[in-house]
Structure formats: C-alpha cells, structure tokens
Amino acid sequence: MRGWHRFGAGVLGVFLLLHLGNHLLLFVGFEAHQAVMHSLRQLYRWPPLGAVLLLAVCTQLISGVMLAWRSRRGSLPALRWQRWSGLALLLFLLIHVSAVLLGRRAGLDTDVHFAAAGLHHYPAWLFFVPYYTLAVGALGLHLGARLARRWPQQAGRCLWGGAMLGLLLGASWVMAMAGWLYPVAIPAVYHAAFR
Template sequence: MLTATPAARNLVEDSSVSVLLEWLWLLPFAAALYYPWALSWSNQTHLAGAGTWVTVGLLLTAYAVPTIALICVYVTGMQPAISARLVLARRLACLAVATPPAFTLLGVLLYLMKINGHDIAVWTGLWLALTAYFTMYSSTKPVVSFPTSDSVYRRLRVAHGISSLATMLVFLAPHLFNHLFGVFGFDVHRNIMDVLRVVYRNAVLEPIIIVAFFFQILSGLVLIRPKTISRADLFDALQTASGAYLTLFIASHINSVFTLARYFGTETDYKWAVGDPVGLVADAWSIRLVPHYSLAVFFLIVHLACGLRVVLRSHGVRPAAYSVATWGVIMLSALVTAIITAGMLGARI
C-alpha cells in the first residue's frame, strides 16, 4: 500500500490553499453587492425610528465591505508563491476596497444622466457583469510578468511622494483641519474655510492643485502594479489598498465638486457636505457619503503613514522605530476620522 510522504502531503495542502486563495476575490465582490443594501437598510431603520444602535449596526456592515476586501489584499499578498491568478485576486480585492467611492461616483453619474432611483439596480448589474467576466478571465490563467527590479518605478515613486507631500501641505492638511472644527458648528467651520479658501482657491494655485491630484491618480495607478505582484506585509497591503481607495475617491470628489457644485452654482460649504438640514443618514442618497468621506480621511492619513515608513526604511532607520512611527500615525488617523465623522453626523461641542 502506497502512502504519501509528508512533503507530498504538504505540497497537496499548499496547492489546495493556493487554489482557494486564487478565488478569494469572490468574497469581497459578494460583499460589494451587499454594500448599497446596507446603506438603504440603515436609512430605512433610521427613518422608521428603530433605534440608534440598529441603525449604527447596519451602517457598520457597510464599513465591513472594504474591511473584508482589505483582509483579502493582505492574505493574498503574504503567500510565499505568487501565481498569476493570485495577482489577479489581489487586484480585484483592491478594487473592492474602493466600493464606497465607486458607489458614490456611480450615483453622481446617474444623477447627471437623470437616471434617478436605480442606483442599486445598476450597481448590482455592473458587479455581476464584472464577476462573470473575471470568473471566465481567471480560468485562462493570465500571464503576469514579474519584474526583477523596481528601478523603472523608483523615480516615479519619488515624484509621487513629493507631489503627495506638497498637496498635503497646501490643501489636504488645511482641509482636514477645517473639517475637524465641524463639531463646533457651522459658523466656526465657515470662518476657518473663508480664510483657507483665499489660499487654495487662488486663481494660480487652484489649477496646480487639480493637476497635482490628477498626477497622483495616474502615478498611483502605475505604482499599484508592482505592489500587487510581489509579497507584501500588512503595511504594504494598507498602502496598496488605501491607494486604490483614494484613486477612486479623488476622481469622485473632483467630479462632484466641479460638476455638481461649481457648474450648478451650489455652495460647497459644510452644510452642503453634511446634507443640512436633513442630515446624511436621513437622506436615502446622501447616506452613502458617510463611509465615503470617513474612510477617505482614514485611508489618506494611513497612506501617508505607509509612505513615511518606506522613506524611513530606505534611510536606514531601525525597523522598530519606523514601525512605531507608522502605527502612531495610523492611530492619529483613527482619531481624526472619528472626530470628523462625529461632526458629519451632527455631534456638536
């Protein structure tokens, strides 16, 4: 009687795990299909007076969608052998991380096309089509070229980092600082915004900021590629996933502000951002902006933290030191996100 050796059994087990992971992208795709329903049910329970905790619980399940996708990005990246299908699974998981801004962008586009009330139907159709396409595509075992050196991307990474820092200092940091004061009321937020707008709405500076954002999107899309075809730790997964989220968020936000607001003459102040006087949760369309904005704040600072880690590591800083620095900024990100989200939901001091 023949018996399998331990090495052979391990090979079979590893092969089974690899096949399972190659199809792991189906999990975040299924979660993405659920995402608009989580928002809709949260809105309905709020309007029905079912209780704050019920509404919060359902809304948290919407946040679970990008969380599940992020876990899939991490799990597929930590495998010792990276196959073509595993690379595909990781890239699709990155796409699912960006579910909140993707759903918001879809809603804006449908609104501009005067297709109202069909967001969930269109969203479901698109994701089912993507699922069917990638299911067939993955069965063909796509060939992925694995680069031996990142020299091609090094200069672009540096330019991406410099552009990120400049954009953060000139626009994003003041913008987040302004939103932190939303918990003090509309008047306080407005007074700070009026001062800051003198700078970032300057006729010379504003076009530069917009160009910088487009450069961030395009360079980020290029830089994601090598990140998805090599082994990755938790911070690498966070940097890749947050980059995917921010890419779609920036595109969605620019479209909303300059098409919906500027073109139609809407004042894009704090009242506009939080859906005053109805509120974000009470409005069937605007409730999507809660995870859309709050996760953007979180992933923005997390992305910068992971970028800082890369810079510190490349300059010979000890792993323990740059890990502490990275986790410190991530915790700061969680705090900033909590305060801004509380203000968006109506909390006032």
C-alpha cells in the first residue's frame, strides 16, 4: 500500500508543483495566473496524462484511507499529524476533483474564476475561506510530518514550519481570489451557482 501511495504522491507532487507554483502568480494578478495556466493545461489536460492524474487521485484516496486505518494506533506525534492531515487532504481531493469534473461536465471553464466564485458570495465564502486555507495548511503539515519522521530531532520545526507555510500560502491565495488584494471580476456564468 505504501508503494501505491508513493506512486500517487509522486504523480500528484509534480502536478502540485506546477499547479501551486502557478497559484503564486496570483500575487501578480489574475491575468498572469491565467496565461501560465492556459499553457500548463496543454500538458496536464492531454488525455493520457489526465488519465494518469485521475488514477493518482484515486490511488491516493484508497491507499490513504488504508494507511490511515493501519496507523491509527501509531503513537509518534509526527505519524498522528501525518494521518490527520492526510485525511483532511483526502476530503479536499474528493470535493475538489468532483467539483472540477462536474463543472467541466456543465460546460464551465474550471479556471481560477471557477475556484474564486464561491469567495464572492455570502454565505458560500464561510465554507470556501477555510476550505482552501486549511487544505493548503494540511498539505504543508502533511509534508512537514513526513520530514519530521525522517528527521525526528527536528520534528517540531518540520511540523510547525510545514503547517505555518501552508496556512500562510493558503490564506494569501484566498485573499487574492476573494479580491481582498486587488479588484477581481468574476464572469457572470460563475455566479449562477450561488444565486
């Protein structure tokens, strides 16, 4: 099971480097983010690669639940943090990938406007602010917990550093998508789901 989890993590890790790296361009503006995203889509929306990404997500969902179940009696703090942050990531992946697939099926362009639309509507933003912030925080904590298990003498720094970096990035991206850093215009088609 660990081998499958590592396979899924490796594939998704490469995707996340590109995807979250592209999200850093939100600090420059939506236009810069969109331009790079459209270039990256040529790569990861290529059907064979898209199928591998979907397989990696499914692999993570199944192997993650099984590994969390097997490690439920683990006493190491890093293992507990890795398990709980991993389960939070699984929930995020399930919701996020399902929403993207449903959005595409409905004919929507699932770009940053699709992701940001919920942050522009009350009460939807009460869900989406913690949803995105905590997801990136959980990713940072999960990676930090993995490092803490490798370097137990630095466990506290790995755990707190990973979690804080993730929360800081997540909160910053939320502020950019919500229009709190600069004005953001969301096309009308994305507002329909929240009316």
